[in-house]
Amino acid sequence: MVSGEDVVETIRLKPDAGLVKSLGAHYSLESAIADLVDNCLDARATKVTIRLLTETDRLVQVQVIDNGTGMDGAAADKAMTLGHRREYAINDLGHFGIGMKAASFGHADVLTIWSSKDGATPVGRRIRRTDFSKDFSCEILSDEAAADAKAQRKRVTGAGRGTSVVWSELRGAYHGANTEEARTWMANAERSLRSHLxxxxxxxxxxxxxxxxxxVDEVQYADEGIGxxxxxxxxFGYARSGHPDYPKTIVAESGGQKVALLCHIWPPKVDIPGFxxxxxxxxxxxxFYIYRNDRLLQVGGWSQAANSSVQRQLARVVLDDESAIGFFLTMNPEKAGLRFEPIFRDALAHAAAADGTTFDAYLKDAETCYAEGNRRVSKRQPVIAPKKGFAPKLRRSIEAELPLLRSDSLNLQWKKLPEGEFxxxxxxxxxxxxxxxYRYLFAPERGSLNDAPLVKALLFLLTxxxxxxxxLGPKDKDNISLWRAILSAAVTAEEEMRGE
Incomplete structure (x- = not known):
């Protein structure tokens, strides 16, 4: 045992700058940019523009520009200081004081900020990862350059006030073995970023x-582009719940602390954005979907509080209680999921709704809803199999939803017919x-056997x-005449409305 008498001196140990080299190791491109957007929101920004700038189709710079309150020189110095924890307001998304640096150095070797605050001179600061990892050095940039950055920001966001965060000398961005590969990577990166944000x-x-x-644009044309x-x-954007008794609030409690869990059950056999x-x-x-000040911190996952299974795929739970973080849950610096403390899992075992529904009962209800949805599918009548003209993804979707008649197949193909017929x-x-x-109305690119999947899917379901x-019986012939008349009128109207 060490007693107080054994202490002979207290020293202050400064952090080793070498820790900078490990910053941001767990940030994806999407989570890193989302962290920068958090800073924009803390600065009361209402508009954020993210610019992914390329040279010969390769990503070379990332800019995050906002119309927030901005910073003066002193605030900019603090923002660039590793681990500086300002006074966070209750609604702020910042938490640790390392987010901007960690997110940036996870993907770039140079971090530059330009900022303008009402009544203050525009400022610029830059830190280079190699120098910062030696002595935490930061470069102060000229007032003239900061004024130019303010003018650019005004063109982009409509407000000179605000902050621009710039990553350059990027690391880890895929440059591609050729132009086509680079463009594909860039398109996928943009799609993933849009979905994540x-x-x-x-x-x-x-x-x-x-x-x-x-x-997304080439550097030299970016200022002319429109985001x-x-x-x-x-x-949770379903139109109707999968179970009439849900959503339902189940309350977990431990040590006098309560947390409300809003339990949802998605409708079965729905495949839309959001699900x-x-x-x-x-x-x-x-x-679990965990929110903090309307920012989603965790997108699903049971975090060892329950087991994932196909049968539970309709179950999603909202936890939207600031006080739970730090007691039941621990947030990591990347804000990419939380650690559920043992006390939360214990509380969940005894959690219940006002009507007595337990968390286990909720999971069983979700499983039952999924099972019943699958049973309903088995009652659908077999349909003719789709063949030529159907995109592979569309064919797979039809086969997943409907049993098929293997004795024959249906082709949907383009052919020149008399004008006015569809x-x-x-x-x-x-x-x-x-x-x-009329192919150009629905498939501008033309020439693909599997084009216009939406039109073909609707025609398949109709015919x-x-x-x-x-x-062909009398009813079939009458339906065909009906479809021809209405669809011909519709395609003619479509052409007229487009001014073709």
Whole structure:
């Protein structure tokens, strides 16, 4: 045992600058940029523009520009100081004082900020990862350069006030073996970023409290480009609950601390953005959705409080209680998921709703809803199999939803028909012809056998039954006449409305 008498001196140990080299190791590009958006929100920004700038199609610079309150020189120095924890307001998303540096150095060797605050001279600061990792040095940039950055920010956001964060000398961005590969990587990166930001900030975007735009362009043309808004992706955006008794609030309690869990059950057999996120199956997003000040910190996952399974894929739980973080849950610096403390898992075992529903009962209800949804599918009548003209993804979706008649198949193909006609039924060859005169309305790129999947899916659902009999009966012939008349009128109106 060491007693107080054994202490002979107290020294102050400064952090070793070498720790900078490990900063940001766990940040993805999407989570790193989301962390920068958090800083924008803490600065009361209502508009954030993210610019992914390229040279010969390779990503070379990332800019995050906001219209927030901005910083003066003293505030900028503190922002660039590793571990500096300012006085956080109750609604602030910042927490540790390392987010901007860690997020930036996870992807770039040079971090530059430009900022303007009302009544203060515009400022610029730059830190280089190699120098910062030796002695935490930071470069002060000229007033003239800061004024130029302010002018650029005003062109981008409409406000000179605010902050621009710039990453350069990027590390880890895929440059591609050739131009096509580089463009594909860039397109996928933008798509993933839009999806991540759309779900992370969906509440704020929906409430019009925040507008996020993303621009991908070559550096020399960026100032002429216009960013496209990020759309909100609501992970609870179903039209009707999958179970009449849900959503339902279940309360967990321990040590006098309570946390409310709003338990949802998605409707079965729904595959829309919100259930499917980043193009991935909704099965991967069952579990807890944890919010802090309307910012989504965790997108699904049971965090060892329950087991994932196919049968539980409709179950999603909202935890929206600031006080739970630090007691039941621990947040990591990347804000990419939280650690659930043992005390929370214990409390969950005894949690219950006002009507006595336990958390285990909720999971069973979700499993039952999923099972019943699958049983309903088995009652659907077999349909003719899709063949030529159907995109592979569309064919797979039809096969997953409907049993198929393997004795025959249906083709949907383009052919020149008389002007004013849209479809023609070729019963003997099991083919539905679509007038190629109007192909440009639905498939501008033309030439692909599997183009216009939406139009073809609708036509398949409308007409497949007439191809499943041994002959065309009077009702079938009447339906074909009806479809021809209405669809021909519709495609003519479509062409007129587009001014073609």
């Amino acid at each position: 759309g779900v992370t900030f969906h509440r704020l975007i929906t409430k019009d409290a925040l507008t996020i735009e993303i621009l 496209m808004p990020v759309r909100a992706i609501d992970p 499917r996120i980043q193009g991935k199956s909704g099965e991967r997003f069952q579990g 479809i023609d039924v070729d019963f003997s060859n099991s083919t539905l012809w679509i007038n190629s005169r 497949h039954e007439v191809f499943e009999g041994s002959h």
